[in-house]
Amino acid sequence: MRVGIVGHEGLSDLSEMLVRGELWRLVTTFGSYDLVGVTCLAAGPETWFAQSVLEHGGKVEVIVSATAGKAGAFAGAGRQTRQRLMNEANAVHRLAPVEVGGLGDDTCRALVGMVDELIAVWDGRPEGHTAEVVEAAERAGLYVQVVWPQGCESPA
Numbered sequence: 274m275r276v277g278i279v280g281h282e283g284l285s286d287l288s289e290m291l292v293r294g295e296l297w298r299l300v301t302t303f304g305s306y307d308l309v310g311v312t313c314l315a316a317g318p319e320t321w322f323a324q325s326v327l328e329h330g331g332k333v334e335v336i337v338s339a340t341a342g343k344a345g346a347f348a349g350a351g352r353q354t355r356q357r358l359m360n361e362a363n364a365v366h367r368l369a370p371v372e373v374g375g376l377g378d379d380t381c382r383a384l385v386g387m388v389d390e391l392i393a394v395w396d397g398r399p400e401g402h403t404a405e406v407v408e409a410a411e412r413a414g415l416y417v418q419v420v421w422p423q424g425c426e427s428p429a
Contacts, residue, residue, distance in 0.1 A: 274303055277311045277384045279406040280318030280394025280420070283428040291422040292318055292394050297325050299392060299418065305330030309363075311388050312336070313380050314355045318394035318420075323358045334364040334387070338378040339371070385409045390416040396427040 284292065296318065300308065308331030312319045323333045335358070359365060368383055369375025376383050384406060385391070391410040395403045397419070410417050 274307050274390070275309045275311055275388045276303070277388035277391045277410075278319050278322040278394070279313075279384065279391065279403050280315075280322075281396065281401075281403055281428045282315055282317040284317055284394075285426045288425040289317070289321075291425055292420060293321050293325075295420050295422050296322050296392070296394075297329075299420070300325040300329050300331070303329075303331065308332070309334060311384060313338070313384065314358055316355070320355055320358065322392065323362075324354075327358070327361060332363040333358065333361065334366065335359050335362045336380050336383050336387070337365060337367045338380050339368045339375060340378050381406045381409050385413050385415065388415065390418065392418045392420055394420045396421055396425070398427070 300322070308326060308329065310323055310326035310331055311334045312323050313336045314320055314323060326333050366383065368378070368380065381402070391406070393403060393407045395407060398404060407417055
């Protein structure tokens with residue numbers, strides 16, 4: 274089962290604890306031999322998901338946008354953790370620039386095209402990247418599991 278992840282960045286410590294617990298619960302519903310987690314490894318839920326998949330014995334694949342590929346995949350807080358996770362991935366899918374016929378920075382389309390279902394750590398607001406990916410996944414007929422445990426706080 275190929276499961277993608279998208280989610281809000283910048284969650285509070287309380288929200289992180291709640292989301293991590295729910296992600297672990299979801300990940301462990303899959304057989305480790307069957308699970309492939311697909312992520313862009315953005316800070317927060319996408320990284321926590323990848324960690325859970327690997328700890329459960331599953332495999333991880335990473336999508337890197339064309340811009341991130343040129344600049345170095347990761348910057349900022351958690352860079353070392355995300356780099357380690359990318360090094361542990363079974364595959365890294367680097368998107369080609371639009372100028373040469375690639376998807377460029379359209380990680381949404383790449384993710385939706387590579388998975389059987391999607392986990393969205395999402396407060397339900399209709400704007401932003403997470404909402405865009407959820408909408409695209411639903412249009413594609415994918416099952417979308419929204420994770421927003423009681424007590425989570427929307428990012429600032």
